Amino acid sequence: EIVMTQSPATLSVSPGEKTTLSCRASQSVSSNLAWYQQKPGQAPRLLIYDASTRATATPARLSGSGSGTEFSLTISSLQSEDFAVYYCQQYYNWPQTFGQGTKVEIK
Amino acid sequence: QLHLQESGPGLVKPSETLSLTCTVSGGSISSSSSFWGWIRQPPGKGLEWIGTIYYTGSTYYDPSLKRRVTISVDTSKNQFSLKLSSVTAADTAVYYCGRHEYSYRHVRYLDYWGQGTLVTVSS
Numbered sequence: 617e618i619v620m621t622q623s624p625a626t627l628s629v630s631p632g633e634k635t636t637l638s639c640r641a642s643q644s645v646s647s648n649l650a651w652y653q654q655k656p657g658q659a660p661r662l663l664i665y666d667a668s669t670r671a672t673a674t675p676a677r678l679s680g681s682g683s684g685t686e687f688s689l690t691i692s693s694l695q696s697e698d699f700a701v702y703y704c705q706q707y708y709n710w711p712q713t714f715g716q717g718t719k720v721e722i723k
Numbered sequence: 724q725l726h727l728q729e730s731g732p733g734l735v736k737p738s739e740t741l742s743l744t745c746t747v748s749g750g751s752i753s754s755s756s757s758f759w760g761w762i763r764q765p766p767g768k769g770l771e772w773i774g775t776i777y778y779t780g781s782t783y784y785d786p787s788l789k790r791r792v793t794i795s796v797d798t799s800k801n802q803f804s805l806k807l808s809s810v811t812a813a814d815t816a817v818y819y820c821g822r823h824e825y826s827y828r829h830v831r832y833l834d835y836w837g838q839g840t841l842v843t844v845s846s
Contacts, residue, residue: 617786650832652770659819659836660770671834703770707823707831711785714770 618642618706622715628723629694637718639687639704648708651680651689654717655700663702664689694720725750727820727837735814735844741807745820745837752801753778758823758830761794761805763816764839771816775823775830776803783830810844817841 619642629635639649647667652660662671664680667687677692691698699722704715731743745759752759760775774784776794784792788807796803807814818840821833 648829648831652833659839660833661836662832662834665824665832665834705770705832707829710783712772712775712830714772716769 617711618645618708618713620704620706620713620715622702622704622718624718625716626719626721628721630723631694631696633694633723635691635694635720637689637691637702637720639682639689639715641685641687641706641708644684645706645708647683648706649680649682649687650705650707652703652705653698653700654703660703691720725822725835727822727835729818729820729837729840731840731842733841733843735810735842736846737811737844738809741805741810741814741842741844743805743818743820743840743842745803745805747801747803747822752796752803753798756825758825759796759803760821760823760833762819762821762833762836763814764819765813765816773805773807773818777825812844815842815844 621640623638649667651664654660663674668680679690701717701719703717726748728746735741758775758777761773763771774794776782791808793806820837822835824831
């Protein structure tokens with residue numbers, strides 16, 4: 617099983633600031649990596665797939681990068697709607713696995 | 724626009740079987756470009772993949788749950804279902820169904836999710 621490790625667990629950021637979330641895989645997943653956003657009481661929403669391709673309706677201020685074992689999600693200028701929990705997921709092989717999540721909170 | 728909706732009991736007794744159904748609307752569950760999955764989230768915790776099915780009935784299960792999980796599909800009703808046997812309090816979670824993109828012969832990310840349903844295991 618591929619273990620996905622996200623860091624940090626919590627990020628305290630001010631609106632308008634830039635921030636970067638990290639996700640590391642225990643073995644290479646090539647570019648088979650997705651990012652999801654989850655707000656309280658809501659289902660996760662796909663943001664990024666194939667490590668760097670934005671899903672429909674994902675704003676341009678969110679960008680994904682990386683391949684192999686190291687990945688990142690960057691939010692260039694945090695807006696109020698970006699405060700949420702973010703999960704990475706590998707779909708390189710079975711079982712598909714998620715990271716434990718990074719909470720982005722208002723500083 | 725694809726829509727998924729989970730349904731089933733919100734309370735299950737320990738040692739019994741949890742049963743949930745996901746109804747797909749706005750598209751066909753028999754689409755060749757879709758696989759269908761179940762994911763759960765214990766209260767205050769992260770996401771856990773449970774298993775995934777194709778309309779033909781081919782399944783993939785998480786190894787830690789494999790002994791207790793059965794996922795099935797009913798193409799006539801555009802539904803797929805989850806059964807989890809011998810439940811304990813550790814199975815208390817919000818259960819989501821979702822659609823996997825299938826392309827290049829690879830089951831990929833989840834691009835559509837149901838709203839989720841809370842299942843509590845308690846006597």
